[in-house]
Amino acid sequence: MSSHPSSVFGNVHLGYIVIETQKFDDWKRFARDAIGMHVDELDADAMRFRLDANECRVLLRRGPAEDVVALGWQLDDHGTFDEIARRVLDHGVPGTEGPDDEAKQRGVEQFLCFPGPNGLTQEVYTTARTGLLPLDIPGSGFVTGAGGLGHVALTTKKPHLVRGYYSHVFDARLSDYIDETINGLKFKIRFLRVNERHHSVAIASVNRLPLNPIRTRVQHVNVQVSTLDDMLTSYQRVTQLGFPMALSVGQHTNDKELSYYAMTPSGFEWEVGWNPIVVDESTWEPTTHQGISIWGHTPEGQTIVDRLHQFAVAARSLGHREDDVAQLAAPGIADD
Numbered sequence: 001m002s003s004h005p006s007s008v009f010g011n012v013h014l015g016y017i018v019i020e021t022q023k024f025d026d027w028k029r030f031a032r033d034a035i036g037m038h039v040d041e042l043d044a045d046a047m048r049f050r051l052d053a054n055e056c057r058v059l060l061r062r063g064p065a066e067d068v069v070a071l072g073w074q075l076d077d078h079g080t081f082d083e084i085a086r087r088v089l090d091h092g093v094p095g096t097e098g099p100d101d102e103a104k105q106r107g108v109e110q111f112l113c114f115p116g117p118n119g120l121t122q123e124v125y126t127t128a129r130t131g132l133l134p135l136d137i138p139g140s141g142f143v144t145g146a147g148g149l150g151h152v153a154l155t156t157k158k159p160h161l162v163r164g165y166y167s168h169v170f171d172a173r174l175s176d177y178i179d180e181t182i183n184g185l186k187f188k189i190r191f192l193r194v195n196e197r198h199h200s201v202a203i204a205s206v207n208r209l210p211l212n213p214i215r216t217r218v219q220h221v222n223v224q225v226s227t228l229d230d231m232l233t234s235y236q237r238v239t240q241l242g243f244p245m246a247l248s249v250g251q252h253t254n255d256k257e258l259s260y261y262a263m264t265p266s267g268f269e270w271e272v273g274w275n276p277i278v279v280d281e282s283t284w285e286p287t288t289h290q291g292i293s294i295w296g297h298t299p300e301g302q303t304i305v306d307r308l309h310q311f312a313v314a315a316r317s318l319g320h321r322e323d324d325v326a327q328l329a330a331p332g333i334a335d336d
Contacts, residue, residue: 007171008075008080008083008084008170008171009170009171009172009173009194009195010076010194010195010196011075011076011077011080011195012073012074012075012076012080012170012171012194012195012200013073013074013075013076013146013147013148013149013194013195013200014071014072014073014074014148014149014150014151014152014194014200015054015057015072015073015074015108015125015128015148015149016054016056016057016058016059016071016072016106016107016149017057017058017059017068017070017071017072017149017152017221018059018061018068018069018070018071018072018106018121018123019058019059019060019061019067019068019069019266020060020061020062020063020064020065020066020067020069021060021061021062021063021065021066021265021266022062022063022064022066023066023265023266024047024060024062026265027047027060027264027265027266028041028047029241030241030243030262030264030265030270031049031058032049033237033241034234034237034238034241034243034262035223035234035237035238035262035270035272036137036138036139036225036230036234036237037049037050037051037057037058037137037142038050038051038131038135038136038137040055040131040133042105044062045061045062046059046060046061046062046105047059047060048060048105048107050131050135050137051137051141051142051144051149051223052135052141052142052144053130053131053135054107054128054129054130054131054144055107055128055129055130055131056105056106056107056108056128056129057144057149059105059106061105066216066265066266066267067216067217067218067266067267067268068120068152068216068217068218068221068268069119069120069121069217070113070120070121070122070123071116071120071121071122071123071152072106072108072111072123072124072125073122073123073124073125073170073194074125074126074128074148075124075125075126076126077126078126080126081112081124081125081126084124084169084170085112085124087168087169087328088114088169088328091327091328092327093114093115093325093327093328094114094115095112095113095114096112096113096114097110097111097112097113098110098111098112098113098123103125106123106125107128107129107131108125108127108128108129109125109126109127109129110125110127111123111124111125112124112125115323115325116165116325117154117156117158117161117162117165117322117323117324117325118154118156118162118217118218118322118323119217119323120154120217120218122169138230138233139225139226139227139229139230139233139234140225140226140227140229140230141225141226141230142223142224142225142226143224143225143226144224146195146196146197147195147196147197147200147224147278148195148197148200149223150197150200150221150222150223150224150271150273151197151199151200151201151202151221151222152200152201152202152218152220152221152222153189153201153202153203153204153218153219153220153221153222154201154202154203154204154214154217154218154219155203155204155205155212155213155214155219156203156204156205156212156322156324157205157206157210157211157212157322158205158322158324159188159190159203159204159205160329161324161325161326161329162203162324162329163190163192163203164328164329164330165324165325165328165329165330166192166194166201167192167330168328168329168330169328170194171194172192172193172194172200172201173192173193173194174190174191174192174286175191175192175193175198175199175254175255175279175284175286176191176254176286176287176288176289177189177190177191177286177287177288177289178191178253178254178288178289178290178291178292179288179289179290179291180290180291180292183213185206185209185211185213186206186207187204187205187206187207188204188205188207189202189203189204189205189292190202190203190204191203191254191255193279196278196279196281197276197278197279198254198255198257198276198277198278198279199255204219212320212322214268215267216266216267216268218268219268219269220261220268220269220270220271221268221269221270221271222259222270222271222272222273223270223271223272223273224257224272224273224274224276225272225273225274226274227274228258228274228275230274231249231258231259231260231272231273231274232249234272235249235260235272238260238262243262243263244262244263244300244301245260245261245262245263245300245301246261246262246263246269246299246300247260247261247269247296247297247298247299247300248260248296248297248298248300249296249297250293250294250295250296250297250298251293251294251295251296251297252276252292252293252294252297253289253290253291253292253293253294254289255276255277256275256276256277256294257273257274257275257276257277258273258274258275259271259272259273259274259297260272260297261297
C-alpha cells in the first residue's frame, strides 16, 4: 500500500504565468522598459521575461485571448508532484503531459497540465532551467525564492468552489478576507497562501450577486521588487512611457505591501509591490479587514465610459457559464 503526504503546503510556489496576446511590441515595452524585466525573444510567436535566475517567469505566446491563460506551479520534489497528480486524476479530471517544445518555452524539464477555475490551466513541474545569460534588469531586482513569482487575483461568481479547488489541489490556507466597495459593488476578497507568501491567489466576488465585472481570467498579477526605490522608479517609468495607471501608490491593509497597479497592454492589471509581511504559521490567524488599503491606491484616469464598460461586462456575465472544475473543489470548507 502506498502512502500519501498529509499536506503539500509549503512545497508549492507560483513559478510562471502564460499570457496569450497579439501585442508583442506593446508587451515588450511594458514588461522590459516600464516594469524592468529581462526579455528573451524566442521566435515570432513566443517571448518570455525573467525576474531572476529562472529561464522563464512570464511567457507570451501569440493568440487572441489578451489574457493570462495558464499558471505554472513549481513543486519542491517528485513526491509532491505525484501527490498532486493523484489528487487530480483520482477525481476524473484529465491531466496531460506538456509537449517537449512547450516545456522548453517555459524553461522547465517537463510539466503536467490540467483544468483550473476561470479557464486558467494549471501546470505543475519540479525542475526549472537556469538562464544562460546574465540578468539584464535595472535596480536591485525582484523578490522570488520561497514565496515564488508573486500572486494572481481573479474574480468569480463561485468563490467557494474556487477556494475549494486550490485548497484541495495545493492545500492552500486562508490568510484573511477583505471587504471592499468598488464602483458601487460590494466585494469580499479571499486571500489564499501555499507557502510563506501572504497569498499566491486572491479570489474576489460580488456579495450575493452572480456577477463578474472583469473580462479577463485574472484581475491582476503581482510581482515584488527588492527595494522601495525599485518600486518608485518603475512607477516613474510606467507613467513616462505612457502606460495607463490603474491605482496610485498605496499600502494594503492585510499584507502591508506598498504597491501600485498599472494597466497591461492586454487589459488586466499588473501590481508592483515592495515589502509585504511574511506569514508566521505558528501565530497566524485569519481576520477580516475593511478596505484594501490603509492609504493611497486611488484610481487614476478612470472615465465615465470606463465605468459604463465595466457595468456592461458585469451584466453580460449573468448569462455566462463559469468554469469551476467542481470535481476538485474540496467539500466542507467553512467560509463567510
